[in-house]
Amino acid sequence: MDLPRIVENSPFARLARLKLGARTVAMVLGRSIHLSGVTREEFLRDPFWVAHEMEHIRQFAQHGRLGFLVRYLRDWVRHGYYHIPFEVEARAAAERDAHLYAAGRPLPAPAQRHPTPKANG
Numbered sequence: 695m696d697l698p699r700i701v702e703n704s705p706f707a708r709l710a711r712l713k714l715g716a717r718t719v720a721m722v723l724g725r726s727i728h729l730s731g732v733t734r735e736e737f738l739r740d741p742f743w744v745a746h747e748m749e750h751i752r753q754f755a756q757h758g759r760l761g762f763l764v765r766y767l768r769d770w771v772r773h774g775y776y777h778i779p780f781e782v783e784a785r786a787a788a789e790r791d792a793h794l795y796a797a798g799r800p801l802p803a804p805a806q807r808h809p810t811p812k813a814n815g
């Protein structure tokens with residue numbers, strides 16, 4: 695499974711992390727996954743999280759950089775973070791696709807998974 699470029703200690707992800715008050719953030723910009731508060735290795739250890747971000751990569755490719763960002767921010771204002779359709783899709787994709795990124799290991803137990811933010815993140 696080809697992974698996109700992963701950027702550790704990303705200033706963009708750090709801004710998002712501070713804004714959201716989250717301990718760790720992964721965010722997709724174009725075809726890259728930007729991390730803050732988490733190493734590449736830790737991120738890749740959670741196949742649910744990887745599958746979630748891979749769905750955002752797909753959404754970015756489908757809608758284009760501007761189309762994605764405009765919809766994302768519009769829907770955030772309209773519906774709140776948890777109900778942004780892109781996030782709803784990404785959570786469903788995580789459940790559906792995690793096995794693709796498990797690298798032959800058993801899927802992590804719920805307590806080992808990156809928590810899904812309820813309000814932010």
Ligand SMILES: [Zn+2]
Nearest residue numbers: 746750781784
């Ligand atoms: Zn997401």
